[in-house]
Amino acid sequence: MKREQLNIVIVGHVDHGKSTVIGRLLADTNSLPEGKLDTVKQWCKKNARPFEYAFLLDALKDEQTQGITIDTARCFFKTTNRDYIILDAPGHIEFLKNMITGASRAEAALLVIDAKEGIQENSKRHGHMVALLGIRQVSILVNKMDLVGYDYKAFQKIKDEYTDFLEAIHIKPVSFIPISAREGANIVSLSDIMPWYKGLSVLEQVDDFQKSELAIELPFRFPVQDIYKFTASGDNRRIIAGNITTGSLKQGDRVKFLPSGKESVINKIEGFNISEKEYAYAGEAIGVTLTTQVYIKLGELMIKADDKELLVSSYFKANIFWVGKAPMLKHKTYKLKINAAKVNVKLIDIKNVLDASDLSSNQNKKQIDRHDVAECFFETSKPIAFDLANQIETTGRFVIIDNYEIVGGGIILDSIALDESSLQKHIRKREFVWEKSSVTPSERTSVYRHNSKFIIFTGEEPDAKKQICKALERKLFDEGFKVYFLGVANIKHGIDEDISDQFEISDEYIRRLGELARIMTDSGQIFITNLSNPDDFDLEKLKLLNKPNEILVINVGNNNLHTYQVDLNFEENIETKKAVHQVFELLRQNEVILDYVI
Amino acid sequence: MDHLERLEAQSVFILREAFREFKNLVMLWSIGKDSTVLLWLAKKAFFGHVPIPLMHINTNYKIPEMIEYRDSFALKWNLNMIYGLNEKALREKQTFPDGACDRITCCRNLKSEALKHTLSGEWTRYRMDHSLKKYVVDTNREPYTGVIVGVRADEEGSRSKERYFSPRDKKNEWDVGDQPPEFWNQFKTDFAPGTHVRIHPLLDWTELNIWEYIEKEKIPVVSLYFNQGDGKRYRSLGCFPCTNSIVSKSRNVKEIIEELKSGKLSNIAERSGREQDKEDNGLETLRRDGYM
Numbered sequence: 097m098k099r100e101q102l103n104i105v106i107v108g109h110v111d112h113g114k115s116t117v118i119g120r121l122l123a124d125t126n127s128l129p130e131g132k133l134d135t136v137k138q139w140c141k142k143n144a145r146p147f148e149y150a151f152l153l154d155a156l157k158d159e160q161t162q163g164i165t166i167d168t169a170r171c172f173f174k175t176t177n178r179d180y181i182i183l184d185a186p187g188h189i190e191f192l193k194n195m196i197t198g199a200s201r202a203e204a205a206l207l208v209i210d211a212k213e214g215i216q217e218n219s220k221r222h223g224h225m226v227a228l229l230g231i232r233q234v235s236i237l238v239n240k241m242d243l244v245g246y247d248y249k250a251f252q253k254i255k256d257e258y259t260d261f262l263e264a265i266h267i268k269p270v271s272f273i274p275i276s277a278r279e280g281a282n283i284v285s286l287s288d289i290m291p292w293y294k295g296l297s298v299l300e301q302v303d304d305f306q307k308s309e310l311a312i313e314l315p316f317r318f319p320v321q322d323i324y325k326f327t328a329s330g331d332n333r334r335i336i337a338g339n340i341t342t343g344s345l346k347q348g349d350r351v352k353f354l355p356s357g358k359e360s361v362i363n364k365i366e367g368f369n370i371s372e373k374e375y376a377y378a379g380e381a382i383g384v385t386l387t388t389q390v391y392i393k394l395g396e397l398m399i400k401a402d403d404k405e406l407l408v409s410s411y412f413k414a415n416i417f418w419v420g421k422a423p424m425l426k427h428k429t430y431k432l433k434i435n436a437a438k439v440n441v442k443l444i445d446i447k448n449v450l451d452a453s454d455l456s457s458n459q460n461k462k463q464i465d466r467h468d469v470a471e472c473f474f475e476t477s478k479p480i481a482f483d484l485a486n487q488i489e490t491t492g493r494f495v496i497i498d499n500y501e502i503v504g505g506g507i508i509l510d511s512i513a514l515d516e517s518s519l520q521k522h523i524r525k526r527e528f529v530w531e532k533s534s535v536t537p538s539e540r541t542s543v544y545r546h547n548s549k550f551i552i553f554t555g556e557e558p559d560a561k562k563q564i565c566k567a568l569e570r571k572l573f574d575e576g577f578k579v580y581f582l583g584v585a586n587i588k589h590g591i592d593e594d595i596s597d598q599f600e601i602s603d604e605y606i607r608r609l610g611e612l613a614r615i616m617t618d619s620g621q622i623f624i625t626n627l628s629n630p631d632d633f634d635l636e637k638l639k640l641l642n643k644p645n646e647i648l649v650i651n652v653g654n655n656n657l658h659t660y661q662v663d664l665n666f667e668e669n670i671e672t673k674k675a676v677h678q679v680f681e682l683l684r685q686n687e688v689i690l691d692y693v694i
Numbered sequence: 695m696d697h698l699e700r701l702e703a704q705s706v707f708i709l710r711e712a713f714r715e716f717k718n719l720v721m722l723w724s725i726g727k728d729s730t731v732l733l734w735l736a737k738k739a740f741f742g743h744v745p746i747p748l749m750h751i752n753t754n755y756k757i758p759e760m761i762e763y764r765d766s767f768a769l770k771w772n773l774n775m776i777y778g779l780n781e782k783a784l785r786e787k788q789t790f791p792d793g794a795c796d797r798i799t800c801c802r803n804l805k806s807e808a809l810k811h812t813l814s815g816e817w818t819r820y821r822m823d824h825s826l827k828k829y830v831v832d833t834n835r836e837p838y839t840g841v842i843v844g845v846r847a848d849e850e851g852s853r854s855k856e857r858y859f860s861p862r863d864k865k866n867e868w869d870v871g872d873q874p875p876e877f878w879n880q881f882k883t884d885f886a887p888g889t890h891v892r893i894h895p896l897l898d899w900t901e902l903n904i905w906e907y908i909e910k911e912k913i914p915v916v917s918l919y920f921n922q923g924d925g926k927r928y929r930s931l932g933c934f935p936c937t938n939s940i941v942s943k944s945r946n947v948k949e950i951i952e953e954l955k956s957g958k959l960s961n962i963a964e965r966s967g968r969e970q971d972k973e974d975n976g977l978e979t980l981r982r983d984g985y986m
Contacts, residue, residue, distance in 0.1 A: 101697045172848045172900055179697075181898065193875035197857070200877045229877075321707070322714045326743045329772070335741055339707050339879075368742045369911060379695045381706035383741055394714070419875060433880050495880040500889075505877040 100178040102307055105199040107185045107226065108208035109216035113239040116277040117208060118171055118182055119149025121299065124284045127173035149277065177303045185222075192467050193419040196225060196505065204233040204305040206298070211250050211274070212243040215258055223258075224450070224469060227267050228417060228507060230489050232308070234262075235271045235301050241290065242276040248292045271301055312378045315406075316343030317483070317491045318398040319435035320353070324383070335366050335383040336398070338436065341490040343400075344377045345384070350401040353392045354481035355408045356631065356658045359401050360386040391556075391656045393631065395437030397481040397491065406483060406491075409511040410476045413447070416496070417469050420503030424464035424496070427518075430503075432476060434494035440477035440603045441496065442518065447471040464504075471509070475518055477603040478633045482508050519640055527644070533618070540620035541690070544578050548617040549688045550642045551624045551679075552635070555652035557668045558628060564652065564666075564675045565626050571676050572622060577689070579622040587612075606634050610641025617645035622688065632660040648686070650679060698907055702738065705895040707879065708858050709739040709842070712893045713746065715883040716840030720776070720813070723748040725760040726931045727915050728896060729844035731904050734913045735895065737771075746842065747774040751812065753804040754784055755791060755933035763916040768822050775822040776832060778812025780804050791935040804933075813838045813890075839885075842893045848900045849964060859883060860892045901964050902954045909947045921945050930964055 106114045121127070140147045171182040183198035199205065205226045209219050226234055236258060244250040251274040262269055273282055274293050281287035284299045296304060321338035325331075345351075349362045365373040366383040376382045399406055418424055424443055432441035448457040449470040464470045485492030485507035496504040516524070541547050551568075553561045562583070569581040587609065595604050609625065616623035627634070635657070639647050649660070652675075653668025664682055666675050683689045695703070712719060721736065723729045736744050750764060768775035783789060783803040790800035811817035815835035823830045845856060857873050859881040874882035885891060899907075908915055921927040926939040944950045 099697065101700075179900075194873070196877060197873075197875045321710050324740065326740070326745065329743050331741070331743065333741070337710055337739075339703060366741055368738050368740075377695070379700060379703055381703040381710075381739070431884070490878075493878055493880075495877050497884055500882075500884040500886050502875050502877065502880065502882050505875075505880070 099174075100307055101181065102178060102204065102302075102305060103181045103183060103202045104204050104206060104302060104305065105183040105185055105202035105226075105231070106206045106208065107195060107199060107222040108237075109210070109213075109218040109222075112208045112210040112213065112216075112219075113150075113277050114184060114208050115150035116148070117206070117237060117239065117275070117283070117298065118184055119151070120277045120280055120283050121182070121302075122171060122173050123149060124280065125173060125175060125299065175299065175303050180302065192221070192225075195222065196229065196417065196419065199226060199231065200229045200505075202229075202231055203308045204235070204302075205231050206235050206237055206302075208237045208239050209254055209258065211238050211240045211254065213240075214254060215261070219258070220261055221467070223262060223267065224265055225417065227265050228415060228469065230485075230493075230507075233305050234267060234269050235273060235298075235305075236269055237298060238272060238274045239277055241274045241281065242279050246274075246276075246281075246290050248290075251293075270305075271295055273298055273301060311342040311488070311490075312344055314342035314378070314488055315403050316345055316349075316398075316400050317341045317406075317435075317488065318345070319437070319491075320392060320394055320396045320398060321436045322394060323392070333366065333385050334389070335385060336392070337381075337383040338398075339381045340376055340378050341435070342378050342488055344375060345382075347374050351386075351398050352401040352403070353390070353396040353398055354406055355479045355633075356392060356396060356656075358390045358392055358658050360388045360390045363387045391629075391654065393656070395435070397435055397437070406481055407511045408479050408481050410479045410517065411444075411473070411512045411514050412482070412508050413471065413473050413510045413512050414494070414506040414508050415469065415471050416464070416504050416506030418464045418466060418504045420466060420498055420501065422498070422503075423466065424498075424504065426462070429477075431497040432474070432480070432494055433497060434480055434482055435491055437480055439480055442475050444473040444475050444514075444518075447473065473512060475514070482511075484508055484510060519637065523640060523643055537620065544620055546577050546622065546683075546689045547687065548620045548645055549622050549683070550613040550617050550638070550645060550647040551622065552630075552638065552647060552649050553624070553626045553652060554630055554635075554649060554657065554662065555655045555666075555668070556629060557653045558626075560668060560670070560672075561626050561652045563672050564670075564679075565624050567672050567676045568679055569624060571680060575689075577622060578620060579624065580616065581624040581626075582612075584626060584628070602634065606630070606637050607641065610638045613638065613642045613647075614645065617642060622683075629656045631656050632658055635660045648682070648688075698903060698910060701899055701903060702735065702907070704898065705732075705735045706739040708881070708893065708895040709736055711881060711883055712840055712842055712859075712895075713740070716891070716893075718836055718838045719746050719840040719842065720749045720838040721746050721842040722809075722844070723750050723764070723775075724844070724931070725750065725756075725764050725916055726844075727904055727908065727919060728846060728899075730913060730915055731899075731907055732842065732844040732896060733773075734907075734911060744771065744773055747776055747838075749812065749838075750775070750777040751805055751808045752777050752779040753808070753933050754779065755789070755804070755935055757918060757928075757931065757934050757937075759918055760916055760931060765822070767914070769824065769827060772824065773822070776812075776819050777829065778808055778817055778819050780808040780811075781818070783807070797936055800936075813841060837890075839889065840891050840893060842895065844896045845894055846899050846901070846904070847897050856892075856894050856897055857881075858894055858897060860894065861885060862890045862892060902951065905947060905951045905954060909951060915947075919950065 106118060108114055136151050137147055140151065171184060173180050173182060183202055185195040185198040207222060209215060238251050238254050255272045273295060274290055275282040275298060277283060281289055282297050285297050318340050319338050320336055324335045324337055345362065347362055347365055350359065351362060352359045363385040365376050366385060367373060426443050429440050429442060432439050446461055446464065448459045449461040449464060449468050450457050483491040492508045494506055495502050553565055555561055565581050569579050572579040591608055592605055613623055635649060649662045650664045651662040652666045652670065664678065723733055736746060780803055788794045788803055790797050812819055814837045819832035820829040821832035847856065857876055860873065918928045918931060921942055921944055925941060925943060927942045927944060929940050931937065942953060944953050
């Protein structure tokens with residue numbers, strides 16, 4: 097029987113004694129390897145300092161000299177019941193991001209408050225973080241009781257005051273324990289010095305925390321982390337890999353991928369050095385093969401096909417905490433990582449910013465500053481699939497990245513509806529100021545003998561497509577029409593050169609192409625381009641950007657589209673000449689090319 | 695899920711994140727039990743394949759059995775195996791066994807420096823040619839920017855503060871005070887071009903977990919870990935001049951687990967047989983300089 101392990105984070109204001117509590121727990125439960133205690137004692141001797149339990153954790157030079165914990169350290173300790181990892185989170189405000197890093201992995205929290213100094217700003221801020229991070233079990237240790245003469249009233253005062261605070265942020269603490277970590281009172285067992293306290297000791301409380309069960313009963317959620325094909329090693333399986341975050345999966349289940357909406361059936365649950373697997377459950381890192389070939393993207397969320405609860409939207413309301421050095425600004429583009437997906441995101445509006453020290457909310461802030469907790473509205477560049485955090489926590493969380501750094505994290509409160517997306521707003525403004533030519537579109541049409549059009553070729557076969565594009569350009573040109581084919585390389589290494597090495601280029605790439613198409617079609621041309629593998633959302637966006645002019649989508653072979661209705665669809669082995677002829681006929685039917693002027 | 699299954703799932707997740715995000719990725723394989731478990735986890739993550747090259751830093755003072763073991767599995771598992779070493783220091787005898795320097799300097803020369811320059815591609819890399827069944831000079835000199843390392847947080851103080859994804863600066867140095875945040879299962883996987891990143895999938899494992907997993911999965915480990923009849927075995931592997939065996943009767947994985955759980959080892963630090971750690975602030979000094 098393998099022993100159970102629990103992650104506990106210890107938080108609280110700087111100098112309230114977190115490290116001492118851990119040092120005590122480690123020492124009094126004989127959890128220290130011999131080597132460690134000796135090293136610390138020798139160090140104390142060498143530096144002429146009295147031995148303190150806190151030093152046991154201060155494994156690094158930096159901390160010993162500064163006397164504060166700067167980063168989360170993991171300590172391993174065990175009781176007769178189970179094993180623990182204690183995450184010692186720094187209490188200093190400057191290191192809030194480190195505190196969150198530690199706390200986000202914990203299943204329970206010990207929050208330390210100095211009995212003499214009382215509740216401080218970070219006592220509250222950390223309480224708030226613990227709630228946001230989804231830690232449900234919190235025990236409050238009122239430390240340094242020796243400094244207040246082990247007085248019941250001092251303990252009760254902090255307990256009452258802090259309980260009020262916790263209630264306001266919807267946390268129910270599991271216990272308040274009066275302790276003196278330095279003297280070892282109420283750490284391992286109850287001390288006679290505080291006979292008025294009848295609850296659990298810290299160690300008993302730690303053993304009493306419940307292991308959070310993986311949510312097998314919740315709906316099935318599986319973020320597509322990667323898609324593998326190890327053909328070079330003679331393996332032809334196309335394996336969709338990831339970890340099941342909630343629920344369970346059975347071989348043969350019908351599944352759906354969101355946001356694309358594509359469906360398939362689980363063929364097999366794959367693994368290495370395992371026996372045949374019929375089921376897989378929350379928490380497992382697995383891979384699956386499908387019975388049909390569907391083109392899905394990395395980052396999509398796989399759910400059961402009959403499950404309706406998941407939300408797909410570009411707009412949502414969230415609670416976020418900000419740790420970036422620069423403030424979060426409205427309408428600036430950030431990256432959002434949610435589950436395995438990455439998209440661009442903008443802060444649309446701030447509902448309120450919470451002041452953690454007194455829990456008052458400020459509704460007039462124009463930006464979100466470092467260490468703020470805020471409720472605000474976001475818009476992503478493409479729809480994302482998510483749950484509301486109060487329904488399925490794991491799929492309702494995200495982080496925000498700015499200039500390669502994780503600068504914030506949040507939980508989704510609600511999906512929202514906007515009257516007008518940022519893109520629609522942009523186009524409305526753009527068209528309002530558009531400088532119209534003295535040559536009218538109808539004049540161009542009558543001289544050029546055709547209307548303008550933006551023609552997009554899609555599909556996975558780059559060579560076949562390009563051939564058709566070029567032949568079409570030649571045919572239209574020879575007929576005397578104004579036409580231009582834009583090869584991908586021409587913009588990739590030109591207009592888009594500055595974004596070519598960024599991790600999520602498609603949004604900006606699509607935007608620039610759409611703006612370019614608007615100009616080309618305004619000039620009256622038939623503008624042709626060739627896109628490697630756009631999805632439904634990309635095409636909808638190009639259609640919008642090219643407004644008021646129109647687009648035509650022609651597909652060759654397999655593609656990534658699901659709902660978008662293409663205007664013409666060719667098999668991948670279509671003869672170029674035949675394809676050109678059909679496109680030409682379509683242009684005639686659609687009155688792009690005007691028969692009567694010939 | 696039991697605890698080992700959770701650890702496995704998390705490590706597999708991290709390996710897959712690394713594989714998705716880094717173009718020039720390499721995994722360090724010291725031949726020891728931890729990085730061998732890591733290699734096994736890669737086979738788990740990639741369904742029997744190891745699509746990431748493995749790198750070993752040789753010092754020419756490794757216990758010979760380690761090298762034999764390395765090469766036999768490189769061939770058996772069709773690994774993309776690379777090794778590098780500090781040829782200049784060895785040629786000029788700038789080592790502790792040669793009496794030229796102390797242990798820390800020797801580690802820095804033969805391990806930290808060799809690692810740094812083999813990763814960057816400045817020094818010669820030797821790659822296993824599977825058709826010739828021997829090492830040839832690797833023509834690929836591109837720097838590896840993502841390095842997967844099998845360190846565990848319980849080994850020693852400084853390792854307990856590592857991140858799963860931990861950036862090193864241009865000089866390969868580690869700024870402990872300003873590490874990126876990691877929230878839930880979202881790690882920092884976006885880096886400015888040229889950043890060098892260490893990836894630590896085994897951070898939450900303990901020595902006992904490693905042995906329990908080796909037992910569960912029946913992972914072949916080098917026989918130096920077992921008592922061959924003389925009442926001694928190695929608990930941690932390194933160079934023979936600086937690594938002592940321990941007195942132990944454990945002949946197999948099961949007995950090691952028993953020994954770790956209840957025997958005398960439950961209270962002695964794992965690296966107590968590694969002499970370089972005992973010098974003033976040894977391992978921490980080395981780690982800041984880019985030691986594994």
